[in-house]
Amino acid sequence: MESNISFTEISLKSKDLIKSYLAKEDFLISDITFGNLFIWRHARKIEYAVINECLVIKTTYEGKNPFIFFPIGDGDKKQALLSLKSYFEERKESLELHSVEVKNLELLKELFPSASATLNRDRSDYLYITKELIELKGRKFHKKKNHFNRFLEEHAGFVYEPMSEANLEELIELQTKWHETNDDPNDLGLHFEHIGIIDVFKNFSKLSLEGGLIRCTGNVMAFSFGEAATNEMCVIHIEKADISYRGAYQAINQQLLSHAFSDILYANREEDLGIEGLRKAKLSYNPTMIVDKYEVKV
Template sequence: MHEWFEEHNHPFLMKGVTPAAVERIKALCEDCYDFTPDRDNYEYVYLTQSLINLSGKKFRQKKNNLNHFRNQYIGNWEYVPITEDIFDECLEAEKTWYNQHEDGDDDNELLGERHAIETVFNNWSVLQPTGGAIRMYNKIVAFSIGEMLNDDTAIIHFEKSDPTIRGLYQAINHEFVVHAWGHTTYINREEDMGIPGLRHSKESYNPDHFVEKYDVTLRQK
């Protein structure tokens, strides 16, 4: 591996290295590498039951927003699993979300995510993820996509909702966990990529712990 970096005239760098992998690398040569925490790529892990129950003061605002949505739109919304017959509607909802958020500092990340979402829908039968959506007034306005990561943890890859509808984000978050992941212990909602708004959103759901990630570089001698 070192030879490849030297051949291409790049400094040695490994990203996304987990604590377990760090220990294995240290066992090979503890004094050869430096390990730098990469906070932007820490994965947020939540207790499933905490996301379902939203109990206590730390979830009060989330529960208030969720209850507002339920009361304001009673009888005018429904949760539906994502199946092939609503793929186009979900992609239209994603397009609307993207148009509301483009022209920001993180345009490249948003465009990359958009392409990734389209790839998932175009290869749904091969990838076999699990998805859920909220329909309001006969229109898909929010959706979420995830899969089982291991025996006790589900991972949420994508989640989009119309930001103009108060409580909708809390609703799709809650409904998807209730309907798809109630049997799990943990929900992994991936990293925030250093995007301030995304970090605030993920922190506001009170993670149980993080999956830490490290950058690994050669120690200068």
């Protein structure tokens, strides 16, 4: 009997439905937030379906076997996974799950004893105590605090502005210029990130995101945006700074969290993609946890 599962591509219209399922889930990964799905839907085909009262996100890269994230919500996850196995078998494809949290591995092993699970360290998320990143207190943040203090001394007149209709057109122009200067034809990730950022700016008021920028003497020095993914965790999706301003990255990190997410316990600053410099930078902020993500092949 052929499966009646039907997937629909992610769009702005999907937001309310997807967020309603996420609200029923306790999770620590950044991948399944609506902001993340919206930004990166240009880089790969991202679709969703509701199966056994669970939300299922399916991702397909051109020429590769599609994968899903672990079912989301309070429905029958076991039956949803069994239905998905049949769905992929009908299409002569294997059931693969990416970004699986440790807590969900047991159920997968129970359902599919021969499944293999592999840690993908490059995709594992960095989780921080938000208050620590705002206050930068203690020995472990000594260097970060120094960078931030130097920024305050050199740019005493800087101001923080929340992202709004008043500055989004300026940010679109700034991001476009930045991309033209730094574009690498061989880096498709950079290309799709740019498309995603512009798309966010054009739809910002509809996306339930929080963002901000810092400027001095009229010039934008840095911007960043993210979202409250759960009651206890925000996710910082994008952070850009002009490196000619020393400490600008430290400043926008501290300022966005301080102004938009100070009442949220954890800040998820996503993965390092295996990039050595990015890994060093993320570790230097002393994460309280690295959220392991596994790839499971059934």
